[in-house]
Amino acid sequence: STGLNVLFAGVVSTPMIAHYSKLKQISGIMITASHNPYEDNGIKVFNKGYKSTLEEELIIESYIDGKTPETSNFGTYTLTNEVKESYLNLISQLNLKTSSLKVAYDTANGANYLIANEILSTYYPQSVQISNQPNGLNINLNCGSTHLETLISYIKEHQMDLGFAYDGDGDRVMMVGKDGFIYDGDFIIYLVATYLKDHNQLKNNTVVLTKMSNPGILKALKAKGIDYILTDVGDKYVSEALVKNDYIIGGEASGHIILRNILHSGDGLLASLYILKLLEEHNLSLEDITKDIKLYPFKMVNIKNINKSVLQEPEVIKYLEETKNHFDKEDIFLIRASGTEPLIRVTISCEDENKLNQYMDQVVSYLKEKGEK
Numbered sequence: 001s002t003g004l005n006v007l008f009a010g011v012v013s014t015p016m017i018a019h020y021s022k023l024k025q026i027s028g029i030m031i032t033a034s035h036n037p038y039e040d041n042g043i044k045v046f047n048k049g050y051k052s053t054l055e056e057e058l059i060i061e062s063y064i065d066g067k068t069p070e071t072s073n074f075g076t077y078t079l080t081n082e083v084k085e086s087y088l089n090l091i092s093q094l095n096l097k098t099s100s101l102k103v104a105y106d107t108a109n110g111a112n113y114l115i116a117n118e119i120l121s122t123y124y125p126q127s128v129q130i131s132n133q134p135n136g137l138n139i140n141l142n143c144g145s146t147h148l149e150t151l152i153s154y155i156k157e158h159q160m161d162l163g164f165a166y167d168g169d170g171d172r173v174m175m176v177g178k179d180g181f182i183y184d185g186d187f188i189i190y191l192v193a194t195y196l197k198d199h200n201q202l203k204n205n206t207v208v209l210t211k212m213s214n215p216g217i218l219k220a221l222k223a224k225g226i227d228y229i230l231t232d233v234g235d236k237y238v239s240e241a242l243v244k245n246d247y248i249i250g251g252e253a254s255g256h257i258i259l260r261n262i263l264h265s266g267d268g269l270l271a272s273l274y275i276l277k278l279l280e281e282h283n284l285s286l287e288d289i290t291k292d293i294k295l296y297p298f299k300m301v302n303i304k305n306i307n308k309s310v311l312q313e314p315e316v317i318k319y320l321e322e323t324k325n326h327f328d329k330e331d332i333f334l335i336r337a338s339g340t341e342p343l344i345r346v347t348i349s350c351e352d353e354n355k356l357n358q359y360m361d362q363v364v365s366y367l368k369e370k371g372e373k
Helices: 014-024 052-065 082-092 113-123 149-158 185-198 217-224 237-243 270-282 308-312 313-324 351-370
Strands: 006-008 027-032 040-048 078-079 103-106 127-132 162-167 175-178 208-210 227-231 249-251 257-259 298-304 332-337 341-350
Touching: 014 027, 014 040, 014 082, 014 270, 040 052, 103 113, 113 127, 113 270, 127 149, 127 162, 127 298, 149 162, 149 175, 162 270, 175 185, 175 270, 185 208, 185 217, 185 249, 185 257, 185 270, 208 217, 208 237, 217 227, 227 237, 237 249, 237 257, 249 270, 257 270, 298 308, 308 313, 308 341, 313 332, 313 351, 332 351, 341 351
Parallel strands: 006 078, 103 127, 103 162, 208 227, 208 249
Antiparallel strands: 027 040, 162 175, 249 257, 298 341, 332 341
16 A cells, blocks of 8 residues: 555465565565564564564654555565475575485464475475464464473384474474474574585685584584684574674574575575484484583572662672682673563583582572672
8 A cells, every 4th residue: 555566475484585575575464463462463574585674663663653655556465485485496596305214293274384285294294293283372482492292202102314493484393303303493404514524515614603502512613623703692683693694594592403405594494494404414313413412500590589780789890800800711601681571591501510509509699699689
């Protein structure tokens, strides 16, 4: 009604919209609850393949809250299959081969259920799809990347080789082994980066991870001769680092994996296809190919009802800096105040679990004492 020409793609994943937006150098809009319940349905906006920035979102919101522009010209509305076809063409460039791997995949009763089935059932005839009956109300409901128990149970009961769980709009993925072990986004980035390096495709030999990445993964990357940089938590920070440094792969433990040489935003299905290619080429199981990775003990404690400003006191700053010096560079020692609640989050990960527990107890006790309300 405002003069724009609209292409309606039907039920497609967020990565499909992002890809078409990049391919045609146009804007893209996805209506989705993402990894949340249906009540949180919202809008994701893409500009030539890139997810909208905070500044762009503020501009968009100002238009939403303002008066609707008047125009005498109506745009066109076209139902199109091009978004799907262009994505299938993208996947065909991976040169996938038919495999006997038994793959279970949970599409979260979401937007990924059609395209994931079309691709995986073609190349992995023994694959099985679950959580694939969307009714508009059951997206991410006890399924998908945030509720892995459904997939774990299916894999164990039906003796599948491995499984993938996508979120409701398909831009995240988590992986599960045949024994029910959960491989998060950091594991997936390690495996995809290994594949890219083996094929001389890992630009600048570097991946982007976040400060919450398990030190065991960082150590495994180093052992493979792969460098990394760490950003704050959030896919926007990962994306910014990828663009700024011209790297091609990055992501978060939550399963948001960006393969920037192909897409500018996360794509769970694409990441899982790279994992499957890696397993096929090496003729190894997921367990075999990750057996040398030793995850470090990891602990997070939320200190509730505390004066968050305590973190700005010079004495506390000095104490935390001195404590951090007891940890290695790869270890995690993060003290953050919540932006929305009266709590301070303490996160520590290191190789020695006794050391972790000792310092966690000391830091939590110290902060509670100093930050009493």
